[in-house]
Amino acid sequence: MSAVFFTYVWGSHGKRGGPLTFTSKQNRTVAVRSTQEGDFAFGVVSRNPGDPNVQIPDEWKGRVLNVWQISHSTADTSEFGIEAANTWDKLEDGSYRWPYALQPIRTWIIRDAPEFRELPGYTASTHTQRAITTLQDVGDELAATLIDLLATNGEELEVMTPRFQTMENRVRQLRQKHPFAINGYAVEPNTEATNSIYVATLGKGGRVVKIGHAQDATKRVTEFNKFRLSSEPQWVLHTDQAIGSVQDAIDVEKYLGETFANHQTEPNNNEVYVNLDPMEERWLGLSEQAPGVF
Structure with a gap:
């Protein structure tokens, strides 16, 4: 069964199904070693980002906004055609802040995103420094709540892939290997219903x-x-x-x-x-x- 993790983010890619990105190769490696392909990572918008110049809409802060079903395929963020959209996306030397990417199998945005700390299963120990830089696992109750949230409020996006064909082919294979079914089952539409x-x-x-x-x-x-x-x-x-x-x-x-x-x-x-x-x-x-x- 797929495990559930979370990480703090500064915003959303909007309608683009972008990759999960990291500030260092080490942080990405920690995420890979802590997970299995097909696991879920939920993006929680930071309330207090480390950079004082970062501008996050108040209505996003503290809410569960993004979801990735991850693979262990890696690439440079630049290979996805992603560039800095804000001044705080760049470091002092002009380089991109999140140059290391993890290719998702599927991605979603969460409509009517709820407060992370208000969800059943969230406790005082849920927040960790680790979640600022990489992925942090969650307890069983919070994991079940987050999967329920994904089933209820998730809107799947088209997955972005790097500019080389091999990664796109592997994503297609992984989608077959790791089908998405909430709580182990999928509901078939009733074509006869009104x-x-x-x-x-x-x-x-x-x-x-x-x-x-x-x-x-x-x-x-x-x-x-x-x-x-x-x-x-x-x-x-x-x-x-x-x-x-x-x-x-x-x-x-x-x-x-x-x-x-x-x-x-x-x-x-x-x-x-x-x-x-x-x-x-x-x-x-x-x-x-x-x-x-x-």
Whole structure:
């Protein structure tokens, strides 16, 4: 069974499934010797990075933002085409801060990322200095919580590979060797079930909106709130419209994403939208392009 580790990070690669990176070859070697291929590494955004010049959005600090299913294949970070995006990504001599990379088999970002220290299984001894530079294993309860979080809130990204073909081929082989199945099983979609388009708002009447498709919209929205603190706004199901087959639902969701592209939080993110009123008249005009939706 795959083991679970965590490490502190300064941010996210966004929609790119970038590698797990290290400041030194020694730190990467420690990570390799401590793990098995197929293990999971969760990236927790640092609250107090060592460099005072680092600017981390407050809404990211202390939250579980990234996940890698790791291999033991190594490469220079530059081989992935990754360059410094901020001044603090470079050292005083101008070199890149994280030049050593570990190739992932799969990568995810965590939507509605929760506070790491609020998760079941987190204790005062969970935080270690080791996690600042390399990977740190976690206890059984926290490991189960993190895998549950990945199953509920994870969004898989396309894995970046170095500029040589052999690594890409090995990633393909490792994906077959280490299939991803939460808690040892995979749920096959029910192709006969009726699928719905759902619209959920962050807080009742909120203007931050999630759009998606599901066979059980109520259950899906409940899952969004699973790792949100009681003091945080909760996702509220606003619309649950039956569509038909899963492909019909996907087509409608795609159309909605194109219609409201200007409200996306990130390019090509057809899930979360900001400053969008679910009651506005534009929704009503969609019936011509997506019959029976609104």
